[in-house]
Amino acid sequence: MLWKPADNPIPLSASEFHAQELPPDLLAADPMQLFPNARDAKAALSGLLLLAGHWDLCHTTAQDIASPEGSYWHAIVHRIEPDSSNAGYWFRRVGAHPIFAALHEKAAVLLEGSNVDWRLKPSWDPHLFITWCNEARAEPGSAKYLCAQQIQQAECQLLLSWCAAPTSTI
DSSP states (O other): OOOOOOOOOOOSSGGGOOOOOOOHHHHHSOHHHHSTTBSOHHHHHHHHHHHTTOHHHHHHHHTTOOSHHHHHHHHHHHHHTTOHHHHHHHHHHHOSOTTHHHHHHHHHHHHHTSSOOOOOOSSOOHHHHHHHHHHHHTSTTSHHHHHHHHHHHHHHHHHHHHHHSBGGGO
8 A cells, every 4th residue: 555644734623624535445454454563553543544634533543542552642632622621631541651752852842943932841741732732723823823733743743653663663
């Protein structure tokens, strides 16, 4: 299968999603065939669906994954919905995820290059980011919106890479 999601940034609101047409064999495939030897193939599929603009399919897939990665994708879709309290619940289930350090570094770089007055805590705080996304949604097209969208994109790419990475690299 030679298909990948478009490079469009992931919206901050579910109502802004525009789903790509998916190849019929993608949804019929076993996630382990799509992501051989992955840490969490089903979670990688969930992330791929979100990157392809299928917020609803990402949610349906993520809610059935009993792993920190499944909870993480579930938290992201509820943050995007937006349903902040539900997103917070799922982020509490995630705990401290291994991508948080890299995400914190990426967010610091993005914030430094922006005109946004947000300040990071010493380590990544997904609950603070929920607040930032809520602020950004209130100002579509603003520097806050663009920055939140860029951080979210980095988060999703890091999480997808983590989920799809071979288990031998743990």
